[in-house]
Amino acid sequence: MKTLYPSQFFNNIGSSKTNKEKVIDFYNEATEDYHFWSHDYNMHFGYYIPFKTNPFKRDTMLNEMNNQIFKQLNLTNKKQFVADLGCGMGATMKYGLQKNNNLNMIGLTLSDFQVHHGNKLLHKKAGVIIKENYNNTSFKSNSLDGAIATESFCHAGHQYQSFQEAYRILKPNSKLVIADAFLKKNEDDLCLGSTYCYQQLCKGWSLERIGNIHQIKKDMETIGFKNIQVKDLSFKIAPSVLHVPFAITGFVLKKLFKKEKLKPQSIENLRGSLFALLSGLQLNSFGYYMITATK
Numbered sequence: 001m002k003t004l005y006p007s008q009f010f011n012n013i014g015s016s017k018t019n020k021e022k023v024i025d026f027y028n029e030a031t032e033d034y035h036f037w038s039h040d041y042n043m044h045f046g047y048y049i050p051f052k053t054n055p056f057k058r059d060t061m062l063n064e065m066n067n068q069i070f071k072q073l074n075l076t077n078k079k080q081f082v083a084d085l086g087c088g089m090g091a092t093m094k095y096g097l098q099k100n101n102n103l104n105m106i107g108l109t110l111s112d113f114q115v116h117h118g119n120k121l122l123h124k125k126a127g128v129i130i131k132e133n134y135n136n137t138s139f140k141s142n143s144l145d146g147a148i149a150t151e152s153f154c155h156a157g158h159q160y161q162s163f164q165e166a167y168r169i170l171k172p173n174s175k176l177v178i179a180d181a182f183l184k185k186n187e188d189d190l191c192l193g194s195t196y197c198y199q200q201l202c203k204g205w206s207l208e209r210i211g212n213i214h215q216i217k218k219d220m221e222t223i224g225f226k227n228i229q230v231k232d233l234s235f236k237i238a239p240s241v242l243h244v245p246f247a248i249t250g251f252v253l254k255k256l257f258k259k260e261k262l263k264p265q266s267i268e269n270l271r272g273s274l275f276a277l278l279s280g281l282q283l284n285s286f287g288y289y290m291i292t293a294t295k
Contacts, residue, residue, distance in 0.1 A: 024110045025206075025265060034089070036251045038062050041089035041121065044151045044179065045288065046240030047233065055239040058247075062240065065150070065179060066095040072177045072292045073146045077102055080145035084108065085134035085166060086152020090118040090127065097125045108132045135161045139169040146170070149178045158182070158211025160219050167223050170295040176225070178291040179233070181276070182213035185285060194285040197278045204272025213289055225293035234280070234288045244277040 034043045038059055046061025047053070047068050053060045069092065073082065079102050084093050087107025097103055105127040109115060118129040132138060134149070135156055147170055153162045158180075166176045183190070183198075187209070190198060202209060213230065220228055248270050255262055262270075279286045 024112075036254070037247055038091065040091050040094070041118075042066070042091040043088040044092075045237040047236050048239040049236075058240060058243050061237075062091075063095055065237075066092045067099075068290065069148050069150060069177050069179055070096045070099065072290065073148070073175050075100060075103065075146065079104070081106065081143075082146040082148065083137075083139065083144050083169065085137075085147055085149040085162075086155065087114070087118070087129055088150075088152075089114055090122050090129050092148065092150055093127045093129075094122060094125060097122075097127050106130065108134045108137065135159070135165055137165060137169060141168050142171050144169050144171060144174065146174050147176045149176070149180070151180050153178060154180055154205075154207045154210055157208030158216055159208075160223075163216075163220055163225075164223050167225060167295055172295055174295055176291075176293050176295070179289075180291075181210060181279070181286060181288050182216060183210050183285065184213060184287050186212055190285055194279070194282050197275050197282065198285075201272055201275040201279055204268045204270070204275055206268070210286075213287060216291070220291075220293055225295065228291065228293045231290045231292075232287055233290050234283060234286075237288050238280065241277055241280045244273050248273055 034041055037043075040059055040063065042059065042062035042065075044062065044065060046058060046063075047065040048055060048061050049064060053064045055061070075082070081104050082096070084090070084105060084107040087093055087109055090107050093105045093107050097105060103126065107118065107127065107129040108131075109118070109129060110131060110133060112131065115129050115131050122129065134152070147166050149162075149166070156162050163176075170176060187195075187198070198210065201207065217228055217230055251270070252262070280288070
């Protein structure tokens with residue numbers, strides 16, 4: 001594969017700090033399970049548009065979420081470099097690269113499995129996945145034309161450092177686009193049922209915590225982001241969330257039919273998926289948002 005990024009975009013590749021081992025283990029072991037969720041290896045929920053996306057076909061909704069994310073970036077026709085901060089298997093990258101011939105992308109993940117197999121999926125495309133922590137990247141300051149984070153910052157607890165690092169690596173006037181689940185109130189203010197769902201969701205998907213959307217916006221303003229737009233997509237993703245119980249049932253039955261044992265990380269992944277559905281039903285406590293902010 002040809003070199004996709006000039007050296008001036010980086011400072012000492014490989015110097016990033018590691019995240020919690022449980023996050024790495026989760027994605028090293030459970031990533032294969034996501035092929036059952038999405039043939040394209042989309043590791044996120046979908047975006048439903050009546051009469052455009054088919055609510056009975058997950059990948060049409062999952063890829064529409066990818067489409068919405070890239071629309072928010074407002075990329076030009078010039079050659080541009082965009083980072084996917086927590087890229088999974090690179091499905092969102094692959095979608096963007098197929099739609100934009102002038103786009104080069106760099107994906108960051110902590111999973112060796114995702115680096116190895118994700119780069120195979122990106123073969124002959126202008127994208128590469130590297131093993132690196134999005135909280136402490138090797139990109140130089142003011143070096144990228146855009147950045148996206150699709151259901152990834154939650155693994156670091158939506159901590160201040162994640163947004164601060166994204167701000168550092170972006171060029172002035174470039175955008176950060178985030179699609180993720182957030183709390184609508186502080187953890188201490190959740191009711192008993194919401195607290196239980198929240199704890200099980202975090203445990204199943206190896207999330208440190210989920211941030212409060214109101215505090216997140218304040219943090220981004222403090223960091224220096226401007227024109228921060230927060231869109232509630234809870235009802236847009238609902239049809240794809242409703243696929244969860246059917247996907248879980250189908251996955252388990254497939255394993256039983258093949259007489260295969262469920263891996264511990266697969267069980268935790270299924271647990272997280274179930275409580276994502278239950279959390280989504282509690283609209284007074286949880287919401288799914290797209291955040292677009294300009295440096």
